[in-house]
Amino acid sequence: MTWTQFITVTLNGLTLAALYFLVAVGFTLIFGLMRVVNLAHGSLYLFGGYVGWAAAERSGNWILGAVTAAAVAAVTGLALQQALLRPIQGQDLREALVTIGVSIVAADLMLAQWGGFTYGFSPPRSISGGARLPVLDIGYPKYRLFLLAFAVFVGLALWLLLTRTRLGITIRAAIDDRDMVSAVGINVQRLFALMFAFGAGLAGLAGVIGGSAFSIASGEDARYLLASLIVVIIGGMGSLPGTAVASLLVALVEQYSLALFPTYAAIVSFLLMVVVLALRPQGLFGRPA
């Protein structure tokens, strides 16, 4: 691998990590707070992508598309949580099965609506096209750099929210001990609904953000569900720093192995998962269950 190739692959890994982080962070926070494994998370990503594409196409405004995607996905997630998950709250396996059922139906209905075509976005001119990186002296798509910056921004904002605000403190307290938080008079149900809508909205937003870096097509739901699963298994369920570190690890390893031995790249993700699980079954940053 030449130096330029190495830098490009590294940058690809970093930007992919940014996307994995955006998708997985909602998944892991929902789990951390409510113990719900939302296996329809990938469907929300894809749904957000399609809806965002339709909105952007109609209005000719990419930002409007992204906002619509986030809003629609958040409302969908909220409806899923309130209508289907709340009645069986606390039965974690049954909740996971319900989200599997939802993902089957969603995949089929989205295929009916949008077909098997591939959809592409056209982000605003200020963040599209190429850029010349100053020190490294190589060209790289501007949009990918935007993706990286956006993920860092979301990560920092979430971290500040969780550590510096009253809401964040409540959320962290609820992650540690739901019953106690409920006992001191905080409406935990509202917190759950808020978190579910937020996580779903982020997945929908990631659909547009990620779809603009790559593309949107049926089957992407499974791809990003797998990415979320591996990231949270490695990083530890419910941990924000764990999600960040695992996203980096998974995406970089994936990109390097794709560049070095393309046909065995999947085995490397597998080995990564095996090694982490062998050393720390609860994930890198997870707490023992």
Next chain:
Amino acid sequence: MSALASPRTMLTLLVVGLLATFPLWGSAYFVGRVFSPALFLGIAALSLAFLAGYGGMISLAQMTIFGLAGYGYGVLTVTHGQPWWVGVIGGLAAATLAAFLFGLVAVRTRGIYFLMITLALGMVVYALANQNRSIFGGHTGILGIRAPEVSGHLLTERALFYELCLAVALASYLGVRYLLRTPFGLTLQAVRDNPRRLAALGYHVALHRLAAFTFAGFLAACGGLLGVWYNGAISPTTIDVTRLINVLVMAVIGGLASVEGAFLGALAFVLVTNFASSFTERFNTVIGLTFLAIVLFSPEGLSGLVARPVELLRRQSRARQRARDELDELSVQQAIGHQDE
């Protein structure tokens, strides 16, 4: 031979007899296109029902193991031109070994984590099969896989294949039922109920779960060989996430913890996919909604739907019996009272 006369035994014999003679009186379509696939898919669902119901492990990797047996058979017989028996042994061995390795990774976790890890493992194998050309044949997979030929008969001839599927399914079913009554099976169920206590009693919890997972993998592999003969080809689509989940759907329709239900669920699944696809393109939606309805309203599945009224009737008749007994007692007491007067 009083056991023979019990209604349960009679019913079992009747069902087995009907199933065994099915090719003689059933329509060719049902024998070849409905019951045969339902039987080999049922074996995969059985392996999941066994793990979920008696080991407390909901594995989403059963279809992956099913597919790996097919890949093993295909690679050996087509790519390397080996005779069929090498393919059978090699396919079973490769898939069982894969199950053992998956088990090593997953058995230390429980519940929802186990489900997630097996799902991720299955999806990783799919990605590998899709990327890798040299062994797995990439996106096309391996084509032109021929079933074994025994004394001039191809094993995929309709009636013959059906009987073969039935034999393997019966053997798997009886094997599971037998295993559950052995000390190993009882320990496994105890591990499901209280792993900590079992560990304290000196049992190796992870080893029991690993053994169960490997055994279930062997069952799925047997189903996988039949499946690859039936399809005559294997490709990554056989083990994609939809298929992984379909096995769960079958097991849930049949009642997740029920070994008989696994076949019932597979049959229902094959019927729905065959017939729903003739009047709607959205049969996956039909399947998904059925699945959702069962998970939400009848967690014991179809067998629960059957078992619940039976249980209700039984409870009612018991209550009636009790009421009658009480009445009898009352009249006896009254009679005694009368005598006393």
